[in-house]
Amino acid sequence: MDFSNFSLFIGRFHPLLVHLPIGFIFMVYIIEIAEHYKLIEHTKKVVKLILLSGGVSGIITCVLGYFLGSGESDYDFESIQLHQWLGIITTLVVFGAYFLKEKDNQFYKPSLGLLFILLSATGHMGGNLTHGSTYLTQYAPIKFNEHPNEFERPEITSVEEAQVFGDLVYPILETKCISCHNEEKKKGNLSLTSKASILKGGKNGAFVVAGNSAKSSFVERISLPHHHEDIMPPEGKKPLSDQDIALITFWIDQGMGSFDTTLVALSPDEKLEEIVLQRLGFKASKSSYAFENIDPAIITQLKENHFEIRELIVGSNALDVSISKKIDINKGIQTLEPIKNNILWLDLKEQDVNGEDLKKIGQYTHLVKLNLSKTSIHDNDLMALKELQNLEVINLHSTNISDEGLEILKGIPSIKKIYSWNTNIGKQLAEVH
Amino acid sequence: MCNKKKFRSNNKDLQSVEKKMDRRHFLTTTSMGIGAFALGSLMGLEKVFGGTKKTAQEEIMQSLPHFLPKAKRVVYLFQSGGPSQFETFDYKPKLTDMFGKELPSSVRQGQRLTAMSAQQSSLPIAPSKFKFKQHGESRTWVSELLPHTAKMVDDLCIIKSMYTEQINHDPAITFFQTGHQLPGRPSIGSWMSYGLGSDNKNFPNFIVLTSGNGGQPLYSRLWGNGFLPTQHQGVQFRSGKDPVLFLNNPENYHHEDRKDMLSYLKELNEVQNSAYGDPEVDARISQYEMAFRMQTSVPEVTDMSDEPDEVFEMYGKDSRTPGTYAANCLMARRLLEKDVKFIQLYHRGWDHHAGLPWGMKKQCEATDQPTAAFLKDLKQRGLLEDTLVIWGGEFGRTVYSQGKLTPQSYGRDHHPKCFSMWMAGAGVKAGMSYGETDDFSYNIVKDPVHVHDFHATLMHIMGIDHEKLTYKFQGRRFRLTDVHGNVVNDILS
Numbered sequence: 001m002d003f004s005n006f007s008l009f010i011g012r013f014h015p016l017l018v019h020l021p022i023g024f025i026f027m028v029y030i031i032e033i034a035e036h037y038k039l040i041e042h043t044k045k046v047v048k049l050i051l052l053s054g055g056v057s058g059i060i061t062c063v064l065g066y067f068l069g070s071g072e073s074d075y076d077f078e079s080i081q082l083h084q085w086l087g088i089i090t091t092l093v094v095f096g097a098y099f100l101k102e103k104d105n106q107f108y109k110p111s112l113g114l115l116f117i118l119l120s121a122t123g124h125m126g127g128n129l130t131h132g133s134t135y136l137t138q139y140a141p142i143k144f145n146e147h148p149n150e151f152e153r154p155e156i157t158s159v160e161e162a163q164v165f166g167d168l169v170y171p172i173l174e175t176k177c178i179s180c181h182n183e184e185k186k187k188g189n190l191s192l193t194s195k196a197s198i199l200k201g202g203k204n205g206a207f208v209v210a211g212n213s214a215k216s217s218f219v220e221r222i223s224l225p226h227h228h229e230d231i232m233p234p235e236g237k238k239p240l241s242d243q244d245i246a247l248i249t250f251w252i253d254q255g256m257g258s259f260d261t262t263l264v265a266l267s268p269d270e271k272l273e274e275i276v277l278q279r280l281g282f283k284a285s286k287s288s289y290a291f292e293n294i295d296p297a298i299i300t301q302l303k304e305n306h307f308e309i310r311e312l313i314v315g316s317n318a319l320d321v322s323i324s325k326k327i328d329i330n331k332g333i334q335t336l337e338p339i340k341n342n343i344l345w346l347d348l349k350e351q352d353v354n355g356e357d358l359k360k361i362g363q364y365t366h367l368v369k370l371n372l373s374k375t376s377i378h379d380n381d382l383m384a385l386k387e388l389q390n391l392e393v394i395n396l397h398s399t400n401i402s403d404e405g406l407e408i409l410k411g412i413p414s415i416k417k418i419y420s421w422n423t424n425i426g427k428q429l430a431e432v433h
Numbered sequence: 434m435c436n437k438k439k440f441r442s443n444n445k446d447l448q449s450v451e452k453k454m455d456r457r458h459f460l461t462t463t464s465m466g467i468g469a470f471a472l473g474s475l476m477g478l479e480k481v482f483g484g485t486k487k488t489a490q491e492e493i494m495q496s497l498p499h500f501l502p503k504a505k506r507v508v509y510l511f512q513s514g515g516p517s518q519f520e521t522f523d524y525k526p527k528l529t530d531m532f533g534k535e536l537p538s539s540v541r542q543g544q545r546l547t548a549m550s551a552q553q554s555s556l557p558i559a560p561s562k563f564k565f566k567q568h569g570e571s572r573t574w575v576s577e578l579l580p581h582t583a584k585m586v587d588d589l590c591i592i593k594s595m596y597t598e599q600i601n602h603d604p605a606i607t608f609f610q611t612g613h614q615l616p617g618r619p620s621i622g623s624w625m626s627y628g629l630g631s632d633n634k635n636f637p638n639f640i641v642l643t644s645g646n647g648g649q650p651l652y653s654r655l656w657g658n659g660f661l662p663t664q665h666q667g668v669q670f671r672s673g674k675d676p677v678l679f680l681n682n683p684e685n686y687h688h689e690d691r692k693d694m695l696s697y698l699k700e701l702n703e704v705q706n707s708a709y710g711d712p713e714v715d716a717r718i719s720q721y722e723m724a725f726r727m728q729t730s731v732p733e734v735t736d737m738s739d740e741p742d743e744v745f746e747m748y749g750k751d752s753r754t755p756g757t758y759a760a761n762c763l764m765a766r767r768l769l770e771k772d773v774k775f776i777q778l779y780h781r782g783w784d785h786h787a788g789l790p791w792g793m794k795k796q797c798e799a800t801d802q803p804t805a806a807f808l809k810d811l812k813q814r815g816l817l818e819d820t821l822v823i824w825g826g827e828f829g830r831t832v833y834s835q836g837k838l839t840p841q842s843y844g845r846d847h848h849p850k851c852f853s854m855w856m857a858g859a860g861v862k863a864g865m866s867y868g869e870t871d872d873f874s875y876n877i878v879k880d881p882v883h884v885h886d887f888h889a890t891l892m893h894i895m896g897i898d899h900e901k902l903t904y905k906f907q908g909r910r911f912r913l914t915d916v917h918g919n920v921v922n923d924i925l926s
Contacts, residue, residue, distance in 0.1 A: 308631075310632075313500060314499070322632060347772075369819075419815035
């Protein structure tokens, strides 16, 4: 048995036990109010007993709090002093209220009022010490700007504006680290709320070594195995994700741990770039495939009518459309109208497509691949496709297309491949480019 | 479990059985039921507080595809037995002068051999008996055994630096097909089916065709679904009257009756499902429905009478004989036109421990023309635009002769450390050779490609990040590539 840290051991019961006097005191309010409205009577003895219990448990709580405060060096000295004295005063006021009640003194009720204020203040300070001062108001509907934050960043509108630290690393600190590493509660003597304190590091030093993540204790501690004693955030809290760690490593290695390096000044690899874009909310800006949203009901209905529809990349609204059996295609094309700007690949092989249908398809602005093989289209029907700016591949095998149709298609600047086997063109594969 | 329909028999004997079943039902569902109830209420709470919380698996499924897919479909022409790289694509001219010489130990580096050649007193070098020539604009060396494939060489991406860890057929082929040498994992096609779903609900997503006789056996676990839901297993199409076994109605059994029977059966299965929630019941329901749709779709696609003569001529005379590799290639093209996602051919008979020149000649004659015709056919129909074709076996063969080496004949043992395979079509560079082996085609000297890398690349081409498509089974998340695999970016188009 090792009793060397015993005072700290029992001291850590302070946050638990503190709720006992709070509960007792609130019980007094409830009884007094109930008596005031004549719901119950003859409560004097009960109230006295509860106040006494509150006072005694208050003393125990104060003692444990003292152990905790002197044992752990992680707390801000001034905050803890204030919390300590407020706690002691609160306890004394409880005893005061007990004697006033005993004497049926007129100051009894005002003393309860004072107690309420003291209790709230002490409790709030205690909460700030445990969870950090931003904890309570972080998700409040109204923003409390009590602590102006030097890392506060305006909303960015383009990737060019993004700062590696301010827009990518700080949000991680804010959600996962700062509750224990702030000015009031400096676990391991580390605060992450200002540039200076981050550079200063904690008691283990070398928190951020510019350009060398391997030597930075920041990266070392967050990338330990999940059950390691020293992992940060500590066991029981959610560890940082691989993406978080990758971003922090990137900031230290390539961003040299600087606070105002912009993202574009560095060169993240492909995987990291994807993470970054996703985090900043520019998910699809890299590839040009981001189209207007589609009502899922339309897709469901099309699927019921034998259309096979799938999204080419999740979240892009870019669609690959084919048909699994022969349908009334003229009607079918009409049902595609609501999603015409979303279709990239369209497969209409073996369907009875006519010139009118092609006129509609000619307005599918983003179409890249079109399969019209084994259909009965004619050369001049293809005129309707001339306006397609993105069409790269068209499959016309086993149709009646001739050289004339081929010439029309060659006029589309974006076209790369025309499959023309088994047509009147006579060539097997015409590669334009 | 509400609104459950009770099916009750009006036969007294059956009723007494049903009563017993109820007692058992009560016992089983209460002993498990308390836990299940607690769990259920927990999950209910989760719904109250967390809105519609998705399961981890649902989130995985809804993130697919991860990239813009280059290919929509895959055809894997698996050459079972381990075709020799020396007589196909890996040209080793320096060996000609070393005929019969002992394999230098500096090359072998103490590698363990199979029990079949470990006892040999000498390991004489056996150069290829067949000549090589350069073909196409890419000036790629191809053996004279593959004259038709040689003509298509500008469409191929040949990987000469494949390697595996398995030296015998069963683990090697299982490894290639499932990413693990022991049976039980889902095959590539099952992962694709599971991850990407169907483009044509009238056909299974994953169809298997086998050909060849003799040599190493094939077994259905190669196209098995492992722990994935059963509807993702490969469906084997056979030659002959019943391409899919047990698909046709019994004689004089009317199609409409079948439909009625299946819809009642579905109701019964749903009752069972609501009581137990076993996903295999869902799988069974969907399989019955698929089978019903296949009653019309399969005869359409397997009836080749609508193919013109010149097509049969292109694929070779074997293509008129059902069950041959050539016929299977033609069938594969027909299935591709129906948008089947993953088609796997297996051709047996490449395991040439002895009499290799004769054996290789025979196998190449059976497969070269159909393979080339298949590629050509896909190309002219535009199918190669969004189809990836893969050709290869489970490992390569040794440079030394197993058994007696004569100028006329020799054998080659299994060799996992390097072998050749090719890909063609959507997503890969055409007219490319990737990777190099040493002068003995014994060790890889440049750009090795492991089986896991091949899987990762294949998935990438289909729009899947191989690290992200996982399935949780027995407490662990599984991937096709396990914890390995790197996409071979150099061969991607």
